[in-house]
Amino acid sequence: MSTSRDDFGIAIRSALLQRGAKQKFSLFVLILVSVIIFSLDNLNLKPVKILRSIINDSIYRVSAVSSSPIKFGSASKDFFINHLSVYKENERLKLEILNLKKEQLNTSYLETENKKLQEIVQLDKKSPFITVGAKIMLDKNSPYLNSAIINKGSNSNIKLGMPVLSKGNLIGRIVEVNFISSRILLLNDLNSRIPVVISPNGDQAILTGAGRKRPILEYLPENFQFEQSNVYTSGKDGVLLSGISIGEVIDNQEKQRIEVRLFTDPDQIFLVNVVLGKSTDAEAM
Amino acid sequence: MAINVKAIKETFLRFLPLVLLIYICISEFHTQFFYWKIFSFNFQFIIIYYWILRDPSILGYGFVFLCGITNDVVLSLPLGTSALSYLFISLVAAYVRNATVRSTLFTDWFTFIIAIIIGNFITYSLLSKFSEIQMQYILMFYNSLFTFILYPLFWALFEIYRRLINLRTYD
Structure with missing residues (x-):
């Protein structure tokens, strides 16, 4: 008995302290x-x-640099899947536009980026908020955190807790600020809690991330009616601004809970706007 | 001065597992994310455990520590969480190496359960006690389960690769 304990002790001590070859x-x-x-x-x-x-x-x-081959692969895969579905629907037309598509292959990524940038610029013009545009650098997810990293930080006046929009809809808030980068905690993360108001009835609730694609609504009033209801930020926490659109309410009868289908898919974000504050009327015009 | 291409190639092949580990920790490679609802696995655990057990000269403890720190930064975990988890995986592997005379797939696989449990227990304890990050325990469980199930597959692949580089070295 004591011999086996001694052996265990020797092996552990050796594993802990021995440096071995090239260590x-x-x-x-x-x-x-x-x-x-x-x-x-x-x-x-x-x-x-x-x-x-x-x-x-x-x-x-x-x-971000080392992830570029993965991003390229992912973009190529998405493109390929889309291309296949178009092929099925338009088999007859495909032969006619084959040459055109070859050209599109080369330019599709740039076109998409350009389109997204235009959307961002348009948003900046229309938005009632002062925002700063940023690009997603990394969106490595884990069982612990659903977050994304953007290429703007405290050098662009970004601060903790600021709301982040994509296509004008809330997708999360800033939880970590570095000098030239920041981290967004997405709405579907398990750690995300946002006070919301539900239109048209004006019911108050807490939007809670569930670690899945759709966050859920908690602390709803009794006899809650959800037909054609949309969710907006209430701003009751004093951190997020009020009136930012989030998503629409849906009833998940299978799981017996009220979920929110986000207006912007958190898996598809590429360019975002961080809200720095509310703009004055003149700026909003 | 002639460049010894063969030597460079040998060195690269020898350190490919280390390069792979660094790349997985630093890039967006989603080994810990859920492709098909519940499927995910911790590739880092498999690489560290296998190579520390089989050939510790390829994967230095210092690099394992640095990979852990990098992983913490990328995943926004408190610094040192993954490093500690990876180092304890290395400890189990080093112990098994010292304690066993001749290891087989089954001894490796069986002891890998202990390594996974210790590694995940350390992550869980540090995150639950010292940070406000919430976890889904069921996802952690599935992650550990698939890591365990997939170990023989990677064991076979790494075994072929190890024999290949050993043959080349002593050619």
Whole structure:
């Protein structure tokens, strides 16, 4: 009994302390360093925050560059799927426009980007808010967080809690600000809670992310009527501005809950507008 | 001065698992995301466990630590969470390497359960105790389950690859 315990102790000690061939650090040292880094990060000290911000900015940039082949692959796949569906519907017409489509293959990505940028510019003109346009750099999701990283930070006056719009609809809010990048917490994230008002009845509720595509409505009044109801921000938290459109109410009878179908699909966002504040009447015109 | 192309090629092939691990941690490669509702797996765990167990000269502990820190930044987790999780996976792998004389797929696979449990337990404990990030436990469970199920597949692929690079090295 004691021999097997001794063996276990020796093997663990050896695994922890032995550096072995070509290992510069032992596991014990690195575990200790990780614990120190974790503790410092949790203390929220200002120098640590600044350091983390610098690390974030640099890693996001490298990450965005290294993700470009994946993005290209994903864009190509989407294009291919769309192309197939068009093929099925327009088999007869396809032969006639084949040459045109070959040209479109080369320019489709640029065209899409241009179109999205035009939408953003139009939004800037029409919007009653002062916004700053930004591009999604990364949208790596995990079981822990549904978030996206944009290429604007405190250098564009972005602050924590600011609402983020896509095509004029709310998609999330800023939860992390670095100097040249920020992180958006999407509405469908498990950690997202937004006070909302439901039109036309004016009922108040909390829009809660469920980790799935559609967030759910909580704390609804009794006998809630949801036919053709839309959801807007109420601004009751004092952080988000009121009256930003979010989505439409739908009843998920299978799961027995009231869900919101977002007007902007969180998986399809590419360019966004961060709301810096409300514009004056003259600016809005 | 002649460039030794063969040596460069050998070095690249030898460090490909490390390059793969760094790339997965830093890029948008969605190994932890859900392609088909519940399907997801933690590729980082598989790479770290296999290569620390089989050939620790390829995957240094220092790089495992750096990959963990990078993963934390990209996923916006408190710094050190993934690093600790990955290092404990390495610890289990190093222990198994020291304790066993001849390992097979089944011994590797069985001990990998312990590594997954420890790795995820560390992540869960740190996130639940020290941060306000909420988790879906069922998704974590599915993630662990598929990581475990897929291990033999990657074990076979890595085994072929390891033999290939070993043959090339001693050619």
